[in-house]
Amino acid sequence: RTTRLHALTASLSESVSVTAVAKAIVEQARIVVGAAEGELKLLGDNHEPGEAGLCTTNAIKTGRPVFVGSLAESHESYWLSAARAADNGFASMAALPLMVKGGPLGVLEFHFNAPVNFDEEYQALLISVAQHCTQALDRARLYETAERARSDAERANRLKDEFVSTVSHELRTPLNAILGWASMLRTDSMDSEVFPQAVESIYRNASRQAKLVDDLLDFARMAGGRTTIDMDRIDAPNLIRGIVESVSPLAAGSQVDIQLSPIPDATLRGDVKRLEQVFVNLLGNSLKFTPAGGRIMVSARIVDRVLEIRVADTGIGIEPEFLPYVFERFRQGDGTTTRNHSGLGLGLSIAKQLVEAHKGTIRAESAGKGKGTAFVVTLPISGQEAERAAAAAAEPPVDVRLDGVHVLVVDDEKDTRDLIGRALEDRGALISVADNSEDAIEILERDDIDVLLADIAMPGEDGYSLIRRIRSGGNRLASIPAAAVTAHARDDERTRALAAGFHVHMAKPVEPSEIVRMVNHLAHDRRVSRRSSM
Incomplete structure (x- = not known):
């Protein structure tokens, strides 16, 4: 028996997967204990013990082995096991639970052709075999769990690598068209009839790139659990x-x-x-x-x-x-x-x-x-009837005028200042520009500014600090309508801008028509505020 037990131990040690261990148990353990048949039942995550009337069910429920020396002993407690054993010509049986710290892994059952005297020595052998099998199964289970985790991690890293490669490709493709056409426009090396095609291509590819950036930002917000839903x-x-x-x-x-x-x-x-x-x-x-x-x-x-x-x-x-x-x-x-x-x-x-x-x-x-x-x-579907929505303020018409509205645009990027300035000047606004916070404060103190549009990320003093200085000044500037027009587009950055003192947060890129509507709205609030204070 000792030799056969060593052979079982060696076979279990060489087996890595749960399937291989189970096969070794079924083939070798029966020989070690001298049984006519051996059967291994592995439990799922729910640890369902099995049908009533089976000795294996009792072994799993109690966590203790069950030894049946003769079928006559088992008819009352294990009638289903006794009936199945009799049908197959067996005279006795043993059921041994395979217990680990988290509960039962399964149960090992042996059947014998003749009645067996399960004395202390024989019971010790059967329990020893069950313990060896339990350790091997637990080790194989942990190994397979680790292998799955490693495989999942490798798959996740591979997918991320592919994604980064795709992002690079998708961002570079429209950028190529934008830079290419812009370079030709700068060098004045194209015929006038091609000019509309160049402008349309630049606009189309810039829009495409903006959509890609929006998707990436949405993905980042959702991955970080920062998505806001306004019901x-x-x-x-x-x-x-x-x-x-x-x-x-x-x-x-x-x-x-x-x-x-x-x-x-x-x-x-x-x-x-x-x-x-x-x-x-x-x-x-x-x-x-x-x-x-x-x-x-x-x-x-x-x-x-x-x-x-x-x-x-x-x-x-x-x-x-x-x-x-x-x-x-x-x-x-x-x-x-x-x-x-x-x-x-x-x-x-x-x-x-x-x-x-x-x-x-x-x-x-x-x-x-x-x-x-x-x-x-x-x-x-909403459980209540839809309420009549309050009359929403009408969108300003496309030809809205901003005559007499003085706007200060603060941004360290000249292209952005020029774009916003042109869009507002086309509607009749008077424009002042600054590329830093100090110049902005000087203009605000000198001129009668109606609306402030400021970037957030600027060298020296950023937009957050600028608006806090303005709001804490205690003079006529403290109530000036102000909007942050910035590439800092995350939800937490929007909250920070509003908390600092901006009335509106607009994420770049911004359509010129949106800038016009927003300035018209802020200027209207400014005029109403002035009239009420008179």
């Missing part, structure tokens, strides 16, 4: 109709037909901008992967107080093996250098997190390559 009542038909209308020009340009089915009346509770972002991402994804002549179908229905919105296309579809990973960060169906479609692969991951932040769900469906894709979003 409000939303009319679902208006929301979906507006989104479809906004992407229709892009679809027409790609020769893709968008079909919108009637949307049932429903009121959602959520963040309009974030939900718009979700469906723009989904429609943009469908446009990207649907060839000319294809269709995108948008429909919705109400199911159990939930609005189910479906965005389906006739595009290239998704391979079955990639479908489970379609919403994962850093994952793309084609991450090779020969891929046909650009993008960072973050849009669907962002969409999933935003939907889940609204207590909704999102799933992808595809019958395979070349068979189209459908994304299905479910959002809970």
Whole structure:
């Protein structure tokens, strides 16, 4: 017996995986104890003991071995084990739990053809075999857990490397067009008829790069748990109709037909901008992967107080093996250098997190390559009738005038000062500029400034310090309307700017029309404040 026990120990030591250890136990342990048959049952994470009437179930529940010398002894307590043993011609049996610190790993069961006298010495042998098997299984389990963790880490690092490579490529591609056309414009080396093409290319690629940066910032916010959701009542038909209308020009340009089915009346509770972002991402994804002549179908229905919105296309579809990973960060169906479609692969991951932040769900469906894709979003319907929204202040018309409004633009980047200044001067504003905080204070004290627009990151004294100095001055400048126009776009940076004393925070890049609207709003507040103090 000692020799056979050593052979079992050696076999277990050589086995690395749980499967190999289990095989060694079944083949070798039976021989060591002289049993006719050996059986190993491994438990799952839930540690379910098994059926009543089995000696193995009792061994797992109590954590103690069960020895049955003859079937006559077991009929009352272990009737199911006795019946199975009799059917197979066995006369006695033993069940030994394989116990570790966290609970039972499983149970080892032996069957014998003849009645067995389980004396102390024999019981000690059986328990010793069970302990050897337990240690080997536990070691193999820990090894496999460590191997899975290592494999997962390597996979995560590989995906991140691919993602960084993709980011570099996606940012450099539009930058190449921007710098190329800008260089030709600077050297005045192009014909006048090519000028509109150059301007359009610069604008299109700059917009593309801004979208990439926005996606990266959204991804960073979500990864850090800093996403803010401003809940409000939303009319679902208006929301979906507006989104479809906004992407229709892009679809027409790609020769893709968008079909919108009637949307049932429903009121959602959520963040309009974030939900718009979700469906723009989904429609943009469908446009990207649907060839000319294809269709995108948008429909919705109400199911159990939930609005189910479906965005389906006739595009290239998704391979079955990639479908489970379609919403994962850093994952793309084609991450090779020969891929046909650009993008960072973050849009669907962002969409999933935003939907889940609204207590909704999102799933992808595809019958395979070349068979189209459908994304299905479910959002809970508001339990109350939609309230009449207060009359929102009308957007200022496109031809809004800023005549008589004196604006100070503070930014260390000359191009930014020139851009903002030109946009406001075109609407009649009077512009003063400064490239640092000291010059800004001098102009504010000398001139009658109506609105201050300031960058945050500037050499010497930053925008936070500038606005704090102004607010703490105790003079006429302390109440001047001010906006931070900055590339510091994170939520915590917005909060910091408002806390420092800015009335508005605008993240670069900013459309000139947005600057005009914002200055008009601030100047209006300034005029109202002055009239009330008179």
